[in-house]
Amino acid sequence: MSHTPHELAEEFPEHVETMHKLKTDDTHFANLSEKYHELNRAVHRAETNVEPTDDLHMAEMRKQRLALKDEISGILRAAS
Helix, strand or coil, rough: CCCCCCCCHHHHHHHHHHHHHHHHHHHHHHHHHHHHHHHHEEEEHHHCCCCCCHHHHHHHHHHHHHHHHHHHHHHHHHHH
Protein backbone atom coordinates (compact mmCIF):
# COMPACT_ATOMS: atom_id res chain seq x y z
CA MET A 1 0.00 0.00 0.00
CA SER A 2 1.24 3.50 -0.74
CA HIS A 3 2.10 6.03 1.91
CA THR A 4 -0.95 7.90 3.21
CA PRO A 5 -0.20 11.59 3.78
CA HIS A 6 -1.61 13.62 6.67
CA GLU A 7 -1.33 10.89 9.30
CA LEU A 8 -1.53 12.36 12.81
CA ALA A 9 2.01 11.29 13.70
CA GLU A 10 3.26 13.32 10.72
CA GLU A 11 1.00 16.27 11.42
CA PHE A 12 2.02 16.45 15.10
CA PRO A 13 5.43 14.73 15.38
CA GLU A 14 6.21 16.53 18.62
CA HIS A 15 3.09 15.02 20.23
CA VAL A 16 3.45 11.34 19.30
CA GLU A 17 3.88 10.23 22.92
CA THR A 18 1.03 12.47 24.10
CA MET A 19 -1.26 11.08 21.39
CA HIS A 20 -0.46 7.52 22.42
CA LYS A 21 -1.23 8.30 26.06
CA LEU A 22 -4.44 10.14 25.20
CA LYS A 23 -5.62 7.29 22.96
CA THR A 24 -5.37 4.91 25.91
CA ASP A 25 -6.62 7.28 28.63
CA ASP A 26 -9.21 9.49 26.91
CA THR A 27 -12.06 7.84 25.00
CA HIS A 28 -13.10 11.15 23.39
CA PHE A 29 -9.59 11.65 22.00
CA ALA A 30 -9.43 8.02 20.91
CA ASN A 31 -12.73 8.41 19.03
CA LEU A 32 -11.58 11.64 17.38
CA SER A 33 -8.33 10.01 16.38
CA GLU A 34 -10.12 7.02 14.87
CA LYS A 35 -12.57 9.25 12.97
CA TYR A 36 -9.66 11.30 11.65
CA HIS A 37 -7.81 8.16 10.58
CA GLU A 38 -10.84 6.75 8.73
CA LEU A 39 -11.62 10.06 7.03
CA ASN A 40 -7.99 10.64 6.09
CA ARG A 41 -7.85 7.22 4.46
CA ALA A 42 -11.08 7.94 2.56
CA VAL A 43 -9.65 11.25 1.29
CA HIS A 44 -6.45 9.52 0.23
CA ARG A 45 -8.37 6.79 -1.62
CA ALA A 46 -10.41 9.46 -3.43
CA GLU A 47 -7.33 11.54 -4.28
CA THR A 48 -5.57 8.51 -5.76
CA ASN A 49 -8.71 7.42 -7.67
CA VAL A 50 -8.92 4.12 -5.80
CA GLU A 51 -12.43 5.24 -4.83
CA PRO A 52 -13.18 8.26 -7.03
CA THR A 53 -15.69 10.83 -5.83
CA ASP A 54 -17.07 14.14 -7.06
CA ASP A 55 -15.50 17.48 -6.18
CA LEU A 56 -18.25 18.49 -3.77
CA HIS A 57 -17.90 15.31 -1.70
CA MET A 58 -14.10 15.63 -1.76
CA ALA A 59 -14.31 19.20 -0.48
CA GLU A 60 -16.71 18.14 2.29
CA MET A 61 -14.43 15.30 3.39
CA ARG A 62 -11.44 17.66 3.49
CA LYS A 63 -13.41 20.18 5.60
CA GLN A 64 -14.39 17.42 8.03
CA ARG A 65 -10.80 16.22 8.23
CA LEU A 66 -9.60 19.77 8.95
CA ALA A 67 -12.24 20.23 11.67
CA LEU A 68 -11.14 16.98 13.34
CA LYS A 69 -7.49 18.00 13.05
CA ASP A 70 -8.26 21.37 14.67
CA GLU A 71 -10.06 19.70 17.57
CA ILE A 72 -7.23 17.20 18.01
CA SER A 73 -4.69 20.01 17.91
CA GLY A 74 -6.53 21.87 20.67
CA ILE A 75 -6.57 18.80 22.87
CA LEU A 76 -2.85 18.20 22.27
CA ARG A 77 -2.00 21.83 23.12
CA ALA A 78 -4.02 21.58 26.34
CA ALA A 79 -2.34 18.31 27.29
CA SER A 80 1.18 19.65 26.77
